[in-house]
Amino acid sequence: MRVRARLLTFLALSAFPLGLAGCATAPAQSVSPPLAAAPIPAAEPAAVPSGPPRLIVAISVDQFSADLFAQYRSRYTEGLRRLQQGAVFPAGYQSHAATETCPGHSTILTGDHPARTGIIANNWFDLGAARDKKSIYCAEDETKAASDPKDYVASVGHLLVPTLGDRMKAADPRTRSVAVAGKDRAALMMGGRTLDQVYWWKGSGFATLEGRTLGPSALAENEAVAAQLAVPAAAMPLPGDCTAMDRPIQAGKVTVGTGRFARGAGEANQFRISPALDAATVDLAKKVIAEMDLGTGAATDIIAVGLSATDYIGHATGTEGTEMCIQMHALDHAVGDLLSFLESRGIDYQVVLTADHGGFDVPERLDIQGLPHAARAVPALVPEALGKAIAERLKIAVKGPLILGDAPFGDLYFNRALTARQKTQVFGELKREALAQPQVAAVFSAAEIAATPPPTGSPETWTLIQRARASYYAPRSGDAVMLLKRAIVPIPVPAPGYTATHGSPWDYDRRVPMLFFRPGMTGFEQPNAVETVDIAPTLAALIGLSSEPGAFDGRCLDLDPGAATTCAR
Template sequence: MKKWIAAAIGTIALAAMSSAPAVAEEGPTPKLVVLISIDQFSADLFGANRGEFRAGLATLAQGIVYANGFHAQGVTETCAGHAVIASGRHPNATGIIANQWFDQRGGVDRYCTDDGIHVAARATRKLGVGPGMLRVSTLGDWLKAASPANRVFSVAGKDRSAIMMGGHRPDGAFWFDGKQGFDSWGTDAAEAQRRLSPLVGINARLAQRLSAPPPAWTYRRESCAAREAVIPLPGGKSFHAHLPPDPAASIPGQPPASGPALPPWFYDQVTVDAAIDLIDRQKLGRSSGTDLLAVGLSATDMVGHAYGTQGPEMCDQMARVDEEVGRLLKRLGDLRIPALVALTADHGGGDIPERLAARGYRDAGRIDTAALLTELNAAARTATGIDWDPLRPAYFDPTQLVVVDAGGRSLGDAALKNRIAAATAARALTQPGIAGAWTAAELRTRKPDARQSPDLMPVADRMALSFYPDRSGDVLLATDPLKIAAPPLPGLFMMGHSGPSDFNRRVPILFWWPGVVYQERALPVRVADVAPTLAAAMRVAPTDAVDGECLELGDPGSACPALPVSSR
């Protein structure tokens, strides 16, 4: 069942940040909308830790709570998820299908911000860096179209988070590079430097901090130590889950990293530092109209990939991200800015299969992707009579396969490509750990039912919403939800989250403002609903069609404005 709720956000009274209750009648628009994304903050993590939150997340959980928000798409990765949050469109419209892909027209591996148009202020990237790969407009773009004088800023621990949430026309999109400080993008080097200028002071202070040894990662919440354990890994190895963590494993064939790394929580800390600095120095929320600040907190994803979601590392991270969100809300409260705060996640994630297996999930394990690729190439050769291996992973993603010719280029013979893809998909379904396989020809013509509740959407429809021609693979695979298509590298990469299962798609969606009356809303909604909901609160209209719908946050008797709905 799908039950979409439509009502006007315009009736929300956003009182000043004080203890006074919000006015019940229609009030002014918020002066500042703060859109927070916590990378890999699944609904499971939110629910499991909800009783332990004491700061910012505890506050937001007393607003309007959708505990069952869903990313409708099947490929659940950071860049794709942030594009959905910002635009209200699915990846089959945004063109941002994953973090990276094989550009079949250009014959090149492409990262999602390698747009070939813009450049960074500090980083040197051969293929450029900017939002040019994003094919749709965003919440910030809608605000700029309606009111160019109002400001749009985004700041995050990852470039793909900041750039996608900032959209095409931000006043600044900033990301922490982990080495020098924050970076930004522009049409040329001079403009990129100008855009970076608001964070010159932050970067100067960061330079001093980064010149010193990195801070130690010790327990913020001592009770998390109860989760310490030694976990057996394949090949007779083991992983000691504890803090401070052991040095990270090295990538096979590469030398180990030199020196201790920054703890993941450092990324969230400096991101919130920068967000507060922008609020203060740019005087966000203190002019006519509404300003927008998007904040991407990336450390939860770093912890999940490196250590899993059920160990002492993630327990500690939940305490720390709660504090950082609290620090941001406190600054808004001190300044008494009438603000609307929304929080969600770009995707979810699960725990490492070794710990799951120890807890009774017998099917949990890992897939040998090299052996799988060898098997699928052999099957394709046998089925079609070709004399070369026709399959390569799209970038390094083993669940998206591209059909190539003997020279490694995208195969130009469409009929032969379709035969190879069909044989590959059929063979993949016989392999252990593979739960689904689809060809590009199947997904290109599939039309997902827009009326379907996101929790009940067929898996093939989820994958179709992640398909974009010339960027998606010729064969898309879905692994069993309890299988990881990667070897374990503790402290570096232990688990992934790019599949269509619900623990990868299901995330919380929270809306809060001072004086809000707490409501728990259990029925499923889409993450694509966040942008049109915030647009209604800001009194701006999407300039393009949207896949999401405006959610009711105000009085039941009011109505959300009509939205240009996508026909996709």
């Protein structure tokens, strides 16, 4: 069935009911990740795949940079080793400048850059919002008040385009679409509006959308997690190849680099910042697949799996300590566990694994490991500080901050009380003030970005303003964008759980692996740049889902290394 014009398709998809599918409950399984699991045995040779797969499994590993993949790829012995037998694209690009979780996840299964998905950042500002809080979270419904003032009502309403799951269900309503993740923004941005089941980690267990109830699988998984949280967790043993990383690094008042993920009874936050979160997410995905009998229906089904522990660990401890090394081993096992489960059920599946963005290590460790120019952003670049300095210089008095922003980089918003002339003055002073700091690479006005044509061509060649243009959506983007230089970490003062980050326009944050695997396929490696927006059109072609010209920003990648093609001619 041909998908109709883009806008009409999305309007139709938006009206679909969000029902829950439920079948028999799968047995509860342990969510504890083994530490140094033995290599998986060689699989029996699979038949060469023909026809569309019965189940698409889209895995996003939050903060899994191409650098991490390159560093550990020879050490993987389980799932990530298996995926390297397929089509390997080690230089996939989240091409835009705003390399954050929500924008990155919005590209993976829509095939569109944030400029079209509308998801320009994790948070943006709506200075005309009726509520006191002007910051808007990408996966919230700000028109609804949560029972807890510190909470929010999760929603996919800000996503402007359909996901692959939405398109599949529009073409054939028999398709079942599911999303399971460690974060709501991962599940919702990959899953879309027409999900049959959707779950994400919240607090001390998995939650779902307002108005829905947890299905049998989620209830069973939450019981398993509760049992695990009820007892202390011992420190995880250190794999032999991680011993060289075992050294303490002082990041402000936080010591990182020697962690083993020990936790006390009831410490749900420490569970979240550990390999246990990915193990629980995979365990829930397995339960849902069994409950719904995915991959055995009349139409191809799809499940999005968001593995978030790598990101939480990367923020808390950086990317080059024992913590990340242990996590890379545990991630390998978690992916292998999911693949083995699919094959034990005889499912003809197609998996793609990628990431929403990359990441960067703590500058204190980089400084002693050959990158002395790595540093933390100076406090003078914090938006409130910039605004205060500019207001004093221009003698502008307004109610509230002159400049608002989520961090000392990215989108900056000017006070709404300013006249057009004053905004021009403020931008001029902002550019002068920021560029006087040696840590700032560029400052662009919204008008400059809007006047830049949407970028085309290979993403590693895009200029900084082109990268910013791929993240620009006028109704939500700021009055200006400030970009820091390479190796400048936009965390002036590290804190527990937040010592390192991502979000820059540089390749350590933009470049991610893209791995496609289907049992029986002939593998190959293609090292040149591709984009995460290429994933959705590639999978659509595999299942014969036609789309109108221009439906995607990305293009179909041919996964057949021979003369044949998996893309329509």
